[in-house]
Amino acid sequence: MLLSENLTQAKEGQRISAKGYAIQTKDSNFESFSFTRHALGDYDVLIEIYYAGICHSDIHSARSEWHKGIYPMVPGHEIAGKVVAIGKKVSKFQIGDNAGVGCMVNSCGECESCKKSQEQFCENGKMVLTYDCKDCFHNNEPTYGGYSNNIVVSEKFAIKVPQNAPLEKVAPLLCAGITTYSPLKFSQVKKGDKVGVAGFGGLGMMAVKYAIKMGAEVSIFARNKKKEKEALAMGAKALYDSTSDIQERFNLIISTIPTAYNPMEYVNLLKYGGELAIVGLPPTNESVKTDMTRLIFNAGKKVYGSMIGGIKETQEMLDFSLQHQIYPEIEIIRANEIDKAYTNLTNGKAKFRYVIDMNTLES
Numbered sequence: 311m312l313l314s315e316n317l318t319q320a321k322e323g324q325r326i327s328a329k330g331y332a333i334q335t336k337d338s339n340f341e342s343f344s345f346t347r348h349a350l351g352d353y354d355v356l357i358e359i360y361y362a363g364i365c366h367s368d369i370h371s372a373r374s375e376w377h378k379g380i381y382p383m384v385p386g387h388e389i390a391g392k393v394v395a396i397g398k399k400v401s402k403f404q405i406g407d408n409a410g411v412g413c414m415v416n417s418c419g420e421c422e423s424c425k426k427s428q429e430q431f432c433e434n435g436k437m438v439l440t441y442d443c444k445d446c447f448h449n450n451e452p453t454y455g456g457y458s459n460n461i462v463v464s465e466k467f468a469i470k471v472p473q474n475a476p477l478e479k480v481a482p483l484l485c486a487g488i489t490t491y492s493p494l495k496f497s498q499v500k501k502g503d504k505v506g507v508a509g510f511g512g513l514g515m516m517a518v519k520y521a522i523k524m525g526a527e528v529s530i531f532a533r534n535k536k537k538e539k540e541a542l543a544m545g546a547k548a549l550y551d552s553t554s555d556i557q558e559r560f561n562l563i564i565s566t567i568p569t570a571y572n573p574m575e576y577v578n579l580l581k582y583g584g585e586l587a588i589v590g591l592p593p594t595n596e597s598v599k600t601d602m603t604r605l606i607f608n609a610g611k612k613v614y615g616s617m618i619g620g621i622k623e624t625q626e627m628l629d630f631s632l633q634h635q636i637y638p639e640i641e642i643i644r645a646n647e648i649d650k651a652y653t654n655l656t657n658g659k660a661k662f663r664y665v666i667d668m669n670t671l672e673s
Contacts, residue, residue: 313358313394316460320350320395329671330458331645332382336374340648342672343382347462348448355403355465356395357411362456363388363482364664366512366568367591369652371442375593380442386456387413387440390471390481400465408471410628411456412484413618415440415463416447427622457648459671469625472632479637482512482663483628485618486638490517490564491627492619493587494524497562501525506563508576509590510537510549512638512663513566518544519636529558553579560584570596574604577611585612638663644670
């Protein structure tokens with residue numbers, strides 16, 4: 311769909327035509343998919359998508375590993391592009407501004423959590439995910455994500471991006487960035503703290519970069535030592551391929567592991583008062599369990615989950631990232647290479663965060 315036609319649709323209050331890549335069933339491959347988005351509302355912005363990051367949760371969702379997905383599904387919640395149309399009451403953006411969209415596109419805005427900009431915990435159950443979700447604000451129609459050429463979203467859920475920012479690197483920050491930045495802030499990491507990062511994929515790398523910039527001494531736990539040179543070059547103190555025989559103890563360990571593991575191995579490595587933050591989410595059939603008895607014998611330590619971050623904190627994360635030039639290591643791919651990227655991510659062959667160049671969508 312030509313951009314000029316989208317602008318006409320936005321101006322006339324029509325549904326917005328879109329094109330992207332969708333998966334039709336949990337076992338199928340991605341294919342070109344045409345669909346429509348809801349009309350531009352008074353407080354909405356229409357964003358032309360330039361780049362969309364691929365998150366491991368996209369794979370879990372596409373393959374119905376957490377719950378039965380809504381198909382056809384257009385994944386993608388790491389979105390960066392340009393505002394090309396705005397609703398008549400929009401004040402946050404102007405046409406031509408850069409903008410990003412993360413994991414959420416709406417919430418009730420009225421409950422205590424929403425008022426504290428913790429929209430991901432909307433107490434009225436109206437947090438709307440960017441894809442694979444029923445949009446209760448638009449007749450329960452399914453949401454479609456960023457593997458597409460445009461998105462319509464409330465200005466409250468769009469992130470302001472400076473004009474000189476590298477959009478291909480900004481896109482993954484909208485999930486990988488905030489997911490790891492948020493627990494570091496929650497645990498009030500400061501200079502001299504010892505931080506461990508379990509898992510050294512897309513999320514783990516971001517956790518390492520943020521923790522080092524905050525002044526922490528960082529160690530990494532990975533399945534093997536093939537990335538040890540890279541880890542040390544980033545400023546990590548050490549990379550361990552096992553939790554055995556480690557003498558040091560940590561103020562905080564962030565687990566980004568997306569597969570089954572024993573969290574008590576990391577609880578054992580915490581200092582008294584230390585915290586284990588869990589951000590990686592394995593498939594349901596590989597659910598992580600915690601031994602309550604061993605928790606008692608590890609008294610004075612805390613285990614908590616962290617789920618992305620609110621819109622205010624996401625903007626803070628992006629501003630912090632741009633100020634300190636903290637970006638993910640990325641590999642840009644074409645839109646028709648999504649299946650290959652998923653395979654590489656599943657098999658552990660992906661070295662960098664995949665980012666789709668949406669300009670490569672087939673016309």
